[in-house]
Amino acid sequence: xxxxxxxxxxxxxxxxxxxxxxxxxxxxxxxxxxxxxxxxxxxxxxxxxxxxxxxxxxxxxxxxxxxxxxxxxxxxxxxxxxxxxxxxxxxxxxxxxxxxxxxxxxxxxxxxxxxxxxxxxxxxxxxxxxxxxxxxxxxxxxxxxxxxxxxxxxxxxxxxxxxxxxxxxxxxxxxxxxxxxxxxxxxxxxxxxxxxxxxxxxxxxxxxxxxxxxxxxxxxxxxxxxxxxxxxxxxxxxxxxxxxxxxxxxxxxxxxxxxxxxx
Amino acid sequence: xxxxxxxxxxxxxxxxxxxxxxxxxxxxxxxxxxxxxxxxxxxxxxxxxxxxxxxxxxxxxxxxxxxxxxxxxxxxxxxxxxxxxxxxxxxxxxxxxxxxxxxxxxxxxxxxxxxxxxxxxxxxxxxxxxxxxxxxxxxxxxxxxxxxxxxxxxxxxxxxxxxxxxxxxxxxxxxxxxxxxxxxxxxxxxxxxxxxxxxxxxxxxxxxxxxxxxxxxxxxxxx
Numbered sequence: 001x002x003x004x005x006x007x008x009x010x011x012x013x014x015x016x017x018x019x020x021x022x023x024x025x026x027x028x029x030x031x032x033x034x035x036x037x038x039x040x041x042x043x044x045x046x047x048x049x050x051x052x053x054x055x056x057x058x059x060x061x062x063x064x065x066x067x068x069x070x071x072x073x074x075x076x077x078x079x080x081x082x083x084x085x086x087x088x089x090x091x092x093x094x095x096x097x098x099x100x101x102x103x104x105x106x107x108x109x110x111x112x113x114x115x116x117x118x119x120x121x122x123x124x125x126x127x128x129x130x131x132x133x134x135x136x137x138x139x140x141x142x143x144x145x146x147x148x149x150x151x152x153x154x155x156x157x158x159x160x161x162x163x164x165x166x167x168x169x170x171x172x173x174x175x176x177x178x179x180x181x182x183x184x185x186x187x188x189x190x191x192x193x194x195x196x197x198x199x200x201x202x203x204x205x206x207x208x209x210x211x212x213x214x215x216x217x218x219x220x221x222x223x224x225x226x227x228x229x230x231x232x233x234x235x236x237x238x239x240x241x242x243x244x245x246x247x248x249x250x251x252x253x254x255x256x257x258x259x260x261x262x263x
Numbered sequence: 264x265x266x267x268x269x270x271x272x273x274x275x276x277x278x279x280x281x282x283x284x285x286x287x288x289x290x291x292x293x294x295x296x297x298x299x300x301x302x303x304x305x306x307x308x309x310x311x312x313x314x315x316x317x318x319x320x321x322x323x324x325x326x327x328x329x330x331x332x333x334x335x336x337x338x339x340x341x342x343x344x345x346x347x348x349x350x351x352x353x354x355x356x357x358x359x360x361x362x363x364x365x366x367x368x369x370x371x372x373x374x375x376x377x378x379x380x381x382x383x384x385x386x387x388x389x390x391x392x393x394x395x396x397x398x399x400x401x402x403x404x405x406x407x408x409x410x411x412x413x414x415x416x417x418x419x420x421x422x423x424x425x426x427x428x429x430x431x432x433x434x435x436x437x438x439x440x441x442x443x444x445x446x447x448x449x450x451x452x453x454x455x456x457x458x459x460x461x462x463x464x465x466x467x468x469x470x471x472x473x474x475x476x477x478x479x480x481x482x483x484x485x486x
Contacts, residue, residue, distance in 0.1 A: 044445025050443040052269035054276065081439065084331075084431045091335040095435075159292050 035074040039094040040062050042079025046195060046257045047100045050079060062253045063117065063244075064098040067224075070240035086110055089227060093164075094238065097225035104220075112230065113223030114237045119263045120219045122152050123190040125178065126209040134185070136212030139163045145174035145183035152187045155217040160250070171197075178206065185209065194258065221263075269456060270444035274454075277440030278461050284354070284426045284436055285465075288361035289419055295366025315405050318358065321367035326360075327428055333360040334432040355419060357429035361422060368418045375413060376411035409480045416473035469480035 002174055034197045040048040040060050048058040056079055068075035077098075088094050089111060102120065124134045124144075131138065140162040146153045147168040157164050166183055168174040174186045175197045190212060197203050214221075224241075226234055244250045245263070254262050278291035302314025321329065336355040341349040360369065380403050388398035430439035441458035 043442050045447055045449075047445040049448060050273070052273060054273050078433065079443070080433050081431045081442075084335075084433065087331065087335045088433070091338045092342065093335075093338065093350075 022196045032184050035076050036068065036096060037094045038068075038069075038075055038096045038098055038191050039075060039088055040064065041082055041085065041086050041099040042099070043118065046183055048079065059253060059257050060098050060100055062152045062239050062256070063250070066244045066253060067237065067240045070243045071236050072109050078177045087223060087224070092227070095226070095230070095233060099225075100222050101225055102219065102221075103223040107137060107225070110228070110233060111225040112228050113225055114234065115223070115241055116221040116263070117224055117241055118222040121262075122155070122187055122218050123193065123211075123212045124145045124187050125187045125193060125206050127186045128205055129189050130152075130185075130207075132210055136162060138180075140185040142205070143182070145186040147171045147174060150188070151217060151219045152189075155213070156187060160189075164222070175203075177234050179203075185215075186243040191258065191262070195224070232256075265302055266441075267453065268448045268450070270440075270448065270454065271457075273444060274461065275321065275455060275485065277430055277435060277437035277458075278465070280434065280436040281423070281426045281438075283436065284357055285419075285423045287358045288365055288422055288426070291299065291358060291366030292362035293369055294421070296373055299370025300377065301306050303370065303374050304377070318367045321363055322371070326364045326425055327431070329364055330357065330428050330432060332456040333363070334340070353433045357426075357432060357434045360388065360409050361425060361429065364420050364425070365418060369415060372411050372414045373407070374390025374417065375414075376407040379410050380406045409477075409484075411429070412473070412477050412480060416469075418479075420469055423465055423469060424462060 015206065040056070040058075042048050042050055042056060044054055044058075046058055048060040050056055050058065056077060061077055064075065064077055077224040080094070082099075085094075085097055085099060086107070095113075100105065100118060101113075103116070107113075126134075139160060141164070143166060144156060144160060144206050145166045145168060146156055146261070148169060150171075153165075153167060156163070166174075168177070169188075170229070171188050171192065174183065174188070176188045177183050179202050193208070198206075198208075224237055226237065250263070251261060299314050299317050302317070304309045305311050305314065334353065336353060337356060338349065338351045340411035341351065355428040384402055384406065385398060393402065426436055429440035430436055430442070437458055441454045448454065
């Protein structure tokens with residue numbers, strides 16, 4: 001070889017190619033998994049979140065673990081960014097999504113949902129000492145704040161035609177106007193209020209008013225998502241869900257996080 | 264404001280993952296870039312076409328889409344070929360997707376740099392009886408390297424920031440760790456600001472290293 005370094009450099013080049021092919025060898029072929037792979041969201045306390053040690057925690061995580069115990073299945077729960085959660089299920093990265101996912105028509109076209117595993121409850125908030133009657137007749141002429149486009153907005157527009165409805169871009173904006181005295185009541189997701197607004201110092205003069213509202217225009221609640229047609233697993237999940245509700249495990253988990261029942 | 268509420272160590276773990284991703288994608292992507300550039304100089308029309316197509320297609324598609332296609336599409340495709348579920352490692356898929364994108368830009372950088380070396384240099388090497396490879400490695404490459412380094416470094420810094428894209432496929436890098444920390448603490452401003460500061464630190468160090476390399480490569484041009 002006329003050029004002394006040519007051979008060495010060719011060897012280096014070959015090494016580079018070898019590294020390249022090794023990195024694609026990472027695409028490990030694994031046998032059909034014996035463990036159930038469960039996705040949750042991971043940035044949404046108290047439903048699912050990671051603590052300062054990086055440990056996954058929350059109501060959804062506890063429920064998923066309880067379901068696995070009942071199904072006698074080995075489970076692996078991972079936090080997955082919300083945007084990739086349904087694609088991940090469809091690509092078989094996950095078998096179940098336990099992430100407080102609302103069962104909407106749009107999602108039903110891509111995944112199958114288990115039986116409802118959490119109700120989405122709506123509730124009014126008003127000044128402390130407000131009368132407990134929040135029927136359309138009782139709130140006639142009152143001002144009610146609500147998030148525009150929400151299920152609660154649809155519910156109020158349909159049923160509270162005699163009240164003065166004010167629509168806001170965010171729930172927070174409605175809360176601010178309640179505190180400022182521009183609206184008499186706000187209506188929204190009870191649990192979101194419970195972990196958000198009601199924990200704030202400015203909420204001290206306010207309380208939940210009237211009964212828990214649900215069903216109809218107020219939504220179908222949350223479900224566990226499975227790939228379409230995964231009937232065998234669906235039967236197992238629904239049986240396990242019924243079992244943890246029947247034996248009190250479900251309520252015991254809820255009690256860890258909230259002073260009220262979720263279903 | 265700088266109270267990270269114990270999530271500092273999580274952010275550092277994320278930083279380590281970000282650096283690993285960037286380093287691996289840089290190495291593999293540079294290889295892709297060299298191959299891409301070599302293809303564009305090939306004597307065979309078909310290989311040239313492959314080289315041009317790689318640069319044109321990959322540069323024209325959003326990186327997020329490449330990440331999705333490699334990870335989810337890759338899983339489905341490999342599964343279909345193998346006839347059963349094939350697990351694609353998120354880190355490997357993330358590295359591969361970032362490298363694919365980086366390689367397309369790098370191949371253009373390399374091609375441009377090689378073309379920028381004056382034609383007379385090759386002719387002089389030939390006149391002196393240099394073989395093809397010898398002319399390439401001893402005459403063209405050292406000169407092209409100096410031209411390629413600044414734009415290559417630019418792309419490398421963009422790559423460092425683009426690692427944040429792969430948080431979407433479950434790589435627990437800095438951006439995902441910051442999202443988790445801001446979710447758990449309800450302090451998004453603090454956590455994302457901390458992440459921004461870390462990214463700035465990483466890019467600053469990279470910029471400094473690049474400037475040192477550029478200075479060293481230009482040593483023979485100084486008197």
